[in-house]
Amino acid sequence: MTGANGWTIAAARDALRKGDVTAVDLTMACLTAIDAGDGLNAFVHKTPELALEQARAADARLAAGDAPAMCGIPIGVKDLFAVKGVPTQAGSNILRGFKPEYESTVTTKLWGAGAVCLGKLNMDEFAMGSSTESSCYGPAVNPWKVDARKLTPGGSSGGSAAAVAADLCLAATGTDTGGSIRQPAAFCGITGIKPTYGRVSRWGVVAYASSLDQAGPMTRSVRDAAIMLGAMAGHDAKDSTSADLAVPDFEAALSGDIRGKKIGIPREYRLDGMPGEIAALWDRGMDMMRDAGAEIVDISLPHAKYALPTYYVIAPAEASSNLARYDGVRYGHRARLAQGDGITEMYEKTRAEGFGPETQRRIMAGTYVLSAGFYDAYYNRARKVRALIKRDFEQAFAAGIDAILAPATPSSAFGLGEQGGADPVEMYLNDVFTVTLNLAGLPGVAVPVGLDAKGLPLGLQLIGRPWEEADLLNHAYVLERAAGFVAKPAKWW
Structure with missing residues (x-):
């Protein structure tokens, strides 16, 4: 079973259905990795008994031929999602000892699909931060390391990104209020999608900013993100902002064909002082999309x-x-x-x-x-400026743009304690490329595309039309295949 904890969801699903591995074995591989990964401080509440109970149930479903795509897949849960009987603190001391007597809609859907709960993951307190340093548990640590420093995995879903990148779990839930899925995904070299506002229920997720929060999957590949999003999404009568729309087969949409599609490049995102490596990565991304048959179009988002x-x-x-x-x-x-x-x-x-x-x-x-x-x-x-930002995107899409390509972060991962100490605004600037999507309610996905000169991952993000996550994921799939990012952090923890 060595290495099974590093599989993709798609590979594990196929192995489980063939009988090459059991859900219990897969879960045990992750639990062993989690115990060995305490130095990353990614998992803050472990649930091995619950995990093995769910894994045995998943094996029974697999044996009976009743196996959804997520059946038997061990995942981590951001500490923002209520899991019945499991501590849910939102990274805050004010909720110390709180064990909900109810289950969030997202985790209800995932357990219903046969997923296995390995435990709760570290995060910035109430999802407020870009480095996981505001957590009451202490900061999570990025598994990528290039010198003596400990690096941030990003935030607020830093524990989720670190756990997936370090092979402690096959995937994790995250939430994105201003970039909290996409920024840590880019810092840790994984994939993360923030769906359209209303695509995934917020019921049972501890609230930060209710008109901006949106849950989504954090995974090792675009295909995995498509599989997991399909299990998480759907209408929920308990959430008044939940959209009553059918959930498409996101995985089936991954055709890899974007010929004739128009990719917008917002000129306002090319900021003064943008690091050369970020600008070069963006240019590379444009070349990849162009080579795949897409048309690159210069656009303006004046209120960005x-x-x-x-x-x-x-x-x-x-x-x-x-x-x-x-x-x-x-x-x-x-x-x-x-x-x-x-x-x-x-x-x-x-x-x-x-x-x-x-x-x-x-x-x-x-x-x-x-x-x-x-x-x-x-x-x-x-609120008025927010409406103008949303209108900028609407006008771009109305003009025929299919997706927008932009950087995910202004830099690669920085060292813990290096930002925001004397000036909180320094930390807030990490969200410069990501907050527009939350204000406009749009879907966005971060994909790892390369390494910087120090050997740390860098990502690009694609922004899609509302409710068209399937099309967005297909664009991301093309970018992923063209980039061919396969680098993994060397195990030091």
């Missing part, structure tokens, strides 16, 4: 330059509202009170102790932009 400030008004405002529920009354952490303290002191002490510095910063910023006298100046103005 306002996306970052718009995002950092809207997301904290929604976080301020969503995180008001964590008050020490109903669940999670409650501060120890002094004699004479009342309910106000309990709220204040609980939230001061439970929330980390980055979460406190965003709650305060969000409360400020929603306050009387500033609501119109900041929040309402940001």
Whole structure:
């Protein structure tokens, strides 16, 4: 069974159906790798008993011939998804000890499809961050290493990206509010797709910014992303923003043929001071798409330059509202009170102790932009700019553009502790290429395309039309095949 934990979902599915391997064996290979991978701090709550129970059930389904594509596939779950009876802390001390008595819709669908839960994965506190350094568990570590430094796997789904890249699991769930699937996928050399807003249910996923959050798969290949997204997606009556649309067969759409398709290149994304390696990678990506028969078209997204400030008004405002529920009354952490303290002191002490510095910063910023006298100046103005950003994309697609190609990140993975210490804005700039999609509700996929001069992975992202993830994944499949990225991190942990 050596190496089975490094298989793709597609390869494992085929081996399971042929009887070459059992789900229990595959699960044991991952559990062994997880125990050996503690140095990465990717898995923060392990569930070996649950995993083996689900693996035995998957083997029974496989033997009976009742085997969906995800049956017997061991996966990790970002600590944002409620899994019944398993700690769900969203990377925060304020939810320490919380074990939900319910299951998120996404994990319900995955377990229903026969997937196996290996445990919960590290993340930035309440998904607020780009490096997993705001986690109450301490930072996750990127399995890629080129010098003495420990590198970030990105964020907020950093634990998910690190676990998949290090072969601790075959795939993982992630969430993307401003790039939190795509940025860590690019930093760790894996594939990650953020679906159209409403394609995947948000019910049972701890909220950060409700109009931006979207769950998606993080995998080793585009085909795997297509298989897993098919199991995660679908209408959910419990989520009022869930789209009542049929889920296509995403894997069947991977024809590898994009002849005649128009790929937009937004001129506003070619930023001043863009590293030469990122610009060269983008040019390479254009050549790959052109060689595959696509037409490269220069386009303009004039309001894209306002996306970052718009995002950092809207997301904290929604976080301020969503995180008001964590008050020490109903669940999670409650501060120890002094004699004479009342309910106000309990709220204040609980939230001061439970929330980390980055979460406190965003709650305060969000409360400020929603306050009387500033609501119109900041929040309402940001909502108007958001509408303009969305319209830019609509006009590009209306003009016949099939997909948009852009960098996924402004750099390769940086060292833990190197960004955002004195100036939080330095960290926020990691989202410069990714936040536009969340503001517009569009699907986007990050694909590893090459290595930088230091030997660290770099990725490109493709942006698709709303609800056309199948077409988007096919474009990504072409890019993946042309890039031929097969590099893996050398095991040091």
